[in-house]
Amino acid sequence: MLGPARYLADFARFLAVRGQQERHDAQALAELESRALGLPEGLELEWLGVSGYRMSFEGHTLFIDPYVSRVPLAALVRREPATPDAALIDRFIGRPPGEVVGVLVGHTHFDHAVDAPAIAARFGCRAYGSRSLVRLMALHGLAEHAVEVQAYERYELGPFTVSFVPSLHSKLILGLAVPFDGELTCDHLEGLNPGAYKCGQVWGIHLEVAGVSFYHQGSANLLDDAIRQRGVDYFLSGVAGRGFTKDFWPRILRALEPRVVVPTHYDDFFRALDEPMGFTTNVNLARVPEEVAAVSRDVEVAALPLLG
Numbered sequence: 001m002l003g004p005a006r007y008l009a010d011f012a013r014f015l016a017v018r019g020q021q022e023r024h025d026a027q028a029l030a031e032l033e034s035r036a037l038g039l040p041e042g043l044e045l046e047w048l049g050v051s052g053y054r055m056s057f058e059g060h061t062l063f064i065d066p067y068v069s070r071v072p073l074a075a076l077v078r079r080e081p082a083t084p085d086a087a088l089i090d091r092f093i094g095r096p097p098g099e100v101v102g103v104l105v106g107h108t109h110f111d112h113a114v115d116a117p118a119i120a121a122r123f124g125c126r127a128y129g130s131r132s133l134v135r136l137m138a139l140h141g142l143a144e145h146a147v148e149v150q151a152y153e154r155y156e157l158g159p160f161t162v163s164f165v166p167s168l169h170s171k172l173i174l175g176l177a178v179p180f181d182g183e184l185t186c187d188h189l190e191g192l193n194p195g196a197y198k199c200g201q202v203w204g205i206h207l208e209v210a211g212v213s214f215y216h217q218g219s220a221n222l223l224d225d226a227i228r229q230r231g232v233d234y235f236l237s238g239v240a241g242r243g244f245t246k247d248f249w250p251r252i253l254r255a256l257e258p259r260v261v262v263p264t265h266y267d268d269f270f271r272a273l274d275e276p277m278g279f280t281t282n283v284n285l286a287r288v289p290e291e292v293a294a295v296s297r298d299v300e301v302a303a304l305p306l307l308g
Helices: 002-033 073-078 086-092 116-123 131-139 248-256 285-295
Strands: 044-049 052-057 060-064 099-104 127-129 146-148 155-157 160-167 202-209 212-217 234-238 260-264
Touching: 002 285, 052 202, 060 160, 086 116, 099 116, 099 155, 099 160, 116 127, 116 131, 127 131, 127 160, 131 146, 234 248, 248 285, 260 285
Parallel strands: 060 099, 099 127, 127 146, 212 234, 234 260
Antiparallel strands: 044 052, 052 060, 155 160, 160 202, 202 212
């Protein structure tokens, strides 16, 4: 029980200094956002909040874990349905440049998967992910738009080459368990409350485009031997659960050997996108650069502005 006791003590310390820590996080974020990623000419990368991204190149667009509908905390507590909000998708997704060639989903927790069916339907493209994603798409009447991916298979989507790497979700429940673990089994939309969005199979997502490579990981855990891609240019790294994974940075940086770490999944995903951005509980974003530097000073750390 030493593990859970340590996490509880850490949370208690956070509550005592929450305001100060979040001010430090905001200052660190401003510094990280000022650093250029140095993307190839014509390649656009937009952070949509949480682990969501829009990536566009040569008239083609991919979405990764898009989540703009922002289910409020009350819906989680009251077990109210969590479904896409068309007005918010209009506002924050709009019509991206060129053809949308796919929606990629790393796992099916609500803060990663709620909007995937609606965006796939809107742009007439396919959604790629786990068996749980296929079931979610079918609940929305979109089974023909769903692709259950196979590990390491290469999917050519316009100028993007995508493959999925077996991975794990961090054990956020005191280091003992993954929240809402298992397969999505809900059989009607009315039952799709936030807790019904089970995690399903977890995938890391490797992308190649414009002569550079990306590795997207929505949760801070990994299967060390599953990662085959070394020397990636940009690691889009979910950082919220890293404290629950033993030796996360040494393991993942050794496996990927990235040039740039782009932290993600540090914002308060219960807060609407038109409100000032908050930080997820005890994320301690300000410590990310020093944690990375403790492993390798050759790895840069930079961040993208929200919807910038």
